Amino acid sequence: MKHLGIEVPVKHVPELDPGFLPLGKFCTAFLKDARQPLDIAVERAGGEVAVYKTFIHGTPDMAEADTYYVDRLIKTMLWYMGGFKVYLSGSKDIYEAMKDTYCVGGKRSFDAEFMSNVYEKPFEVVYCDAVPAEKSNPQAVGRHLGGCRIGFDAGGSDRKVSAVIDGEPVFSEEVVWYPKVTEDPDYHYEGIVSALKSAAAHMPRVDAVGVSSAGIYIENRTMVASLFLKVPKDLFDAKVKDIYIRAIRDTFGDVPYVVANDGDVSALAGAMSLEENNILGIAMGTSEAVGYVDENGNITGWLNELAFAPVDVNPDAMEDEWSGDIGCGVKYFSQDGVIKLAPAAGISLSDDLAPAQKLKEVQKLMENPGSPAEAIFRSIGVYLGHSLALYHHFYGFKHVLLLGRVMSGRGGDIILDVCKQVLADEYPEIADKINPTLPDEKARRVGQSVAAASLPELK
Numbered sequence: 508m509k510h511l512g513i514e515v516p517v518k519h520v521p522e523l524d525p526g527f528l529p530l531g532k533f534c535t536a537f538l539k540d541a542r543q544p545l546d547i548a549v550e551r552a553g554g555e556v557a558v559y560k561t562f563i564h565g566t567p568d569m570a571e572a573d574t575y576y577v578d579r580l581i582k583t584m585l586w587y588m589g590g591f592k593v594y595l596s597g598s599k600d601i602y603e604a605m606k607d608t609y610c611v612g613g614k615r616s617f618d619a620e621f622m623s624n625v626y627e628k629p630f631e632v633v634y635c636d637a638v639p640a641e642k643s644n645p646q647a648v649g650r651h652l653g654g655c656r657i658g659f660d661a662g663g664s665d666r667k668v669s670a671v672i673d674g675e676p677v678f679s680e681e682v683v684w685y686p687k688v689t690e691d692p693d694y695h696y697e698g699i700v701s702a703l704k705s706a707a708a709h710m711p712r713v714d715a716v717g718v719s720s721a722g723i724y725i726e727n728r729t730m731v732a733s734l735f736l737k738v739p740k741d742l743f744d745a746k747v748k749d750i751y752i753r754a755i756r757d758t759f760g761d762v763p764y765v766v767a768n769d770g771d772v773s774a775l776a777g778a779m780s781l782e783e784n785n786i787l788g789i790a791m792g793t794s795e796a797v798g799y800v801d802e803n804g805n806i807t808g809w810l811n812e813l814a815f816a817p818v819d820v821n822p823d824a825m826e827d828e829w830s831g832d833i834g835c836g837v838k839y840f841s842q843d844g845v846i847k848l849a850p851a852a853g854i855s856l857s858d859d860l861a862p863a864q865k866l867k868e869v870q871k872l873m874e875n876p877g878s879p880a881e882a883i884f885r886s887i888g889v890y891l892g893h894s895l896a897l898y899h900h901f902y903g904f905k906h907v908l909l910l911g912r913v914m915s916g917r918g919g920d921i922i923l924d925v926c927k928q929v930l931a932d933e934y935p936e937i938a939d940k941i942n943p944t945l946p947d948e949k950a951r952r953v954g955q956s957v958a959a960a961s962l963p964e965l966k
Contacts, residue, residue: 510820511572513537519893519929521886523851526821530579530834531897533820537576538562545597547580548638549590552626552725555808557588558641563598574604578615579817581605582832585618587901589723589810591626594638602634617830618815625723625730625810645805648765649775649961654714657706658960659699660769661720661734663687663793668702669956670709676957678709686734692746695735699754707759715763716755717962719772719955721796723810727752727766733794765962769955770798771806776958777908777946778804785905787898789813791913793862795840799902814841818894839890842866845913848883866912873917884918885925891943892929899937907943919945 508515508528515536521527543565548558559580563573581593593609595602609615609632619630652674660667663686670678684698707713722732728748729735735747751766767775773796774788784804790796795814801807815827819834825847827835838844842862849856849869856865872880895907914922923943930938 510822511575512569513572517893518933519889521848521889523848523882523886524890526823527890527893528820529893529897530583530817530820531893531900534576534579537572540564543597545577545595545601546638547577547584548594548641549581549584549588550592550594550639551588551590551808551810553644553808554642555644556639556642557584557590557809558638559584563601565598570600573598573601575820577601577605578608579820581609582615582618583816583901585622585810586812586814586816587809589622589625589808589812591622591628591630593632594635595632596635596638599634602632606632615832617832621731621830625725627730643807645801645803645807647804648767648771648806649717649958650779650804651715651961651964654965655710655712656960656963657703657710657713657716658956658958658962659702659706659716659718659720660772660956660959661686661699661718662769663721663734666698666702667956668706669960670706671957671960672710674957674961678706679956680705687736690737690739690742692735692738692742692750695738696746696750696754699751700758703754703758713759713762714965715960715963716759717764717959718751718755718766719769719959719962720751720766721769723812724766724768727764729766763963763966767806767959767962768798768811770796770811771800772798772955772958772962773910774798774800774908775806775961776955777906779958779961780946781906781908783906785903786908787902787904787906788908788910789840790911791840791842791844791909792911793842795836796911799904802905813898818890818897836894839887839894840913841911842913844887844890845869845883848886849880852879852882854879854883863912870916870918880918881921884921887913888922888925889929891922891926892933895926895930895941895943896934896937899941905940905942907941909943909945914945 541562545563609619623630656671658669667681669676723730755764774786778786778800785802786800788798797811797813814837817834824834825838826833872878
């Protein structure tokens, strides 16, 4: 396979998406003849910096490929690690191209504006003689089981809460709610407080509260979250950024609390159940939710928003409607990925069905051995094998916990089997270092809300 004049050898191609060209394979082929050093650094909150040292060709005939490669790399770093300031060293031409790309009105204006909003700083790309040094501040989080704790898990369609005493859940409840379609943030606030009070009623006291919620949270504040999609910006700034902090303090006073991304809490739940660290958790549902617990059992402070990071360099890849970019994880590792592949498998799904219902229809077909739906899950398995190799390049994880509705049932087993075949065949140097797995019964028992309850440390 060829892209921008670069020959990319790929053995395993998804049968329903033959144009798929793995980003990791493209990067390896690109770097084969690249000799000009180029350093990239991305700065995020608290002065933390991620650094990536690489090479470009630096010749006129490879200018387009160089620009494309660096664009994909910066995009990857922004959505993996997060940041509001990109430093470049080694090529003024690449700097000028990226400055024009990552700005308001530029090709990646969505990314620049999104990151500016997350970090509450203007987004910029700067040139320097030497990029700043790597700086990170991993935080030990979770696994605190002593005392009377509440774990709250805020989902898009239901909210779950658990009362946990010394690590054992004594009460859990699930309540259907509609946060994504509600404009009034008081609705969200009252739902959160109602859940907290419901759990508190089953314990003699409340020592700490942990919250797991979809979105990006920095210092317990809501920076971006799909749960509050319909809330107008002025109300978001006034009432949503500190919504969990207010709800907890108004209900219980000054108790320890932690608000964390649901992907990170999934990874923590996996780490607690496996009694291991260095885990990447990938939940394939409405989107691709990802979290990571490092080799020391810490949360890194990275964004881990892999749904919006590229995995495919095929110029005809499907566009993500939100960011306007193509080849991003959300169209491969979510219900969108299943729906995208259905027509190629000869499966017609009614436009009247919601995306979650379309996924159910495909999974129903999987009850029949030899169903054409099997090709969908085999194709996703190929996507996953190639993409885990790419993810591993940046994270260096040992375990991958595969969660979410897409991974349920026979389809999930097929995805896992094919993924392992691709890793063994195309990436033998790392296949033995990666352990992709589905959650076992113990993991399901530990659960998201119980892991959330373990987030805060008691004073």
